Amino acid sequence: xxxxxxxxxxxxxxxxxxxxxxxxxxxxxxxxxxxxxxxxxxxxxxxxxxxxxxxxxxxxxxxxxxxxxxxxxxxxxxxxxxxxxxxxxxxxxxxxxxxxxxxxxxxxxxxxxxxxxxxxxxxxxxxxxxxxxxxxxxxxxxxxxxxxxxxxxxxxxxxxxxxxxxxxxxxxxxxxxxxxxxxxxxxxxxxxxxxxxxxxxxxxxxxxxxxxxxxxxxxxxxxxxxxxxxxxxxxxxxxxxxxxxxxxxxxxxxxxxxxxxxxxxxxxxxxxxxxxxxxxxxxxxxxxxxxxx
Numbered sequence: 001x002x003x004x005x006x007x008x009x010x011x012x013x014x015x016x017x018x019x020x021x022x023x024x025x026x027x028x029x030x031x032x033x034x035x036x037x038x039x040x041x042x043x044x045x046x047x048x049x050x051x052x053x054x055x056x057x058x059x060x061x062x063x064x065x066x067x068x069x070x071x072x073x074x075x076x077x078x079x080x081x082x083x084x085x086x087x088x089x090x091x092x093x094x095x096x097x098x099x100x101x102x103x104x105x106x107x108x109x110x111x112x113x114x115x116x117x118x119x120x121x122x123x124x125x126x127x128x129x130x131x132x133x134x135x136x137x138x139x140x141x142x143x144x145x146x147x148x149x150x151x152x153x154x155x156x157x158x159x160x161x162x163x164x165x166x167x168x169x170x171x172x173x174x175x176x177x178x179x180x181x182x183x184x185x186x187x188x189x190x191x192x193x194x195x196x197x198x199x200x201x202x203x204x205x206x207x208x209x210x211x212x213x214x215x216x217x218x219x220x221x222x223x224x225x226x227x228x229x230x231x232x233x234x235x236x237x238x239x240x241x242x243x244x245x246x247x248x249x250x251x252x253x254x255x256x257x258x259x260x261x262x263x264x265x266x267x268x269x270x271x272x273x274x275x276x277x278x279x280x281x282x283x284x285x286x287x288x289x290x291x292x293x
Contacts, residue, residue, distance in 0.1 A: 001043060003036075005062075006087050013084050014062040018043035018052040024292065025089050028054035029081075031099030031124065032217050033163065033209045035061035037192040038098060041281040044188065046288060053088050055081070057101070059213030061195065072216035074107050074224035081108060085115075094292045098122040098277065100217055103226050110232040119235050120291050122284065123242040123274050126259035129155070129222040135251045144247050152222050159218060160211030168197075168205040183272070183279045192278075230262035237265035238291045240284065244273045 005012045016036040026046070030038040036054035043052050058072070058080065059065030066072055081104060085093075094117050097105035102124020109116040129152065136148035149155035168174040171194070178193045179185050197205050241256050243249060260267050268287065272279035 001040070001047075006084060008080070008084050008087065011064060012062070014056040015084075015088065016040075016043070016054045017088075018047035019050050021051050023049060023051045025051045025053065025091070025093035026288075026292065027085060027089065027093050027095050028052060029095065029097040029101030029104050030054070030057060030060065031101055032159075032214060033060070033196070033207070034098070035192070035195045035208065037061075037195040039096070039277065040192045041186070041188045042096075042277055042285055042288070045281060045285040049289065050094075050292070055084055057081075057104075059216070060209050062208075065210065065213050066216060069212075069216040069219055072213075072220040074104075074220060077104060077220065078107050078111055082112065092117050095119045096122070096288065097124055099124040099127075099274065100221065102126070103221055103224075106226050106229060106233050107224070109235040110229045113234050116235045118292055119237045120288055121237060121239045122277055123240060125226055125237075126239065126255045127221070128225045128227050128255060129218075130225070131255060132251060135254070145245060146247065152218070156215050156218055159214035163207050163209055163214050164211040166207040169203070171199075171205060174205050182275065189278060227258065227262070230259065233263055237263055238287070239265050239267045240276060240287060241267055241269045242272055242274045242276055243269050244271065 001016060001018055003014065003016045005014055014036060028036070028039045030036060036056045039054045043054065046052060056063035092115050095105045095109070097119065102121040105119050105121065106125050109119060133150050137150045141148065149158055174197060175190065175193070182189065196208060198208050199205055239256065239259065241252060256267055259265065270276050270280070270283065277284045
């Protein structure tokens with residue numbers, strides 16, 4: 001594994017890579033709140049077969065945030081990601097994208113179809129904010145094991161509280177909480193989890209992505225829903241759909257059926273949470289090898 005910074009118009013962008021450049025290239029786009037090391041275990045599993053490039057998106061990891069919410073909007077975000085990709089890969093490539101990264105991947109592929117061979121989405125690209133809000137407004141919330149967001153304002157408020165409130169006095173306390181957040185744990189996951197955080201001068205451990213960044217990204221997903229470009233994406237797509245928790249399955253299935261119908265994509269359901277590449281990296285790696293050949 002190699003980590004380094006690119007200079008994109010005087011802005012430093014942190015990139016992580018695995019494998020040899022002569023192998024087929026996979027560009028990895030992480031989800032909201034994550035970093036390029038979200039793909040650490042997959043990178044280690046696939047480095048002998050692929051050249052894997054994972055990018056810290058704006059406001060994540062060690063890449064500086066955009067100044068304004070509007071900059072996270074799709075027009076500027078796709079311009080930014082295309083400039084970064086041009087610095088690392090001139091030829092066509094595969095895209096592996098999780099969650100919010102899936103939205104970015106679809107918009108990029110619609111705009112630059114000649115660049116993208118295939119896309120593999122890890123439970124991303126199909127979540128349409130307004131449809132989710134309407135769904136949760138109209139169901140019996142007593143049957144849920146979580147408090148749903150029923151409006152853009154609610155979701156932004158929730159994310160700001162989560163991101164800005166994820167603070168610890170030391171690394172041990174942070175890691176103890178993180179171990180209990182996932183279905184499994186490993187040394188590589190510990191490394192990836194620690195990359196989510198930064199240590200302040202007073203020793204406080206704080207989430208790298210801020211509430212401001214979350215607000216910009218969520219507004220972007222709301223204002224630029226991917227269902228508006230489903231017919232424009234000609235790139236072959238494999239969507240891996242999460243099935244845990246079960247309380248999300250009805251709305252997931254409704255959204256995925258529409259996605260599959262309008263993109264002509266292949267869908268596989270995985271016994272995993274939204275963070276499926278942490279839950280079962282070995283199965284996901286096998287799916288990548290099978291799809292990206």
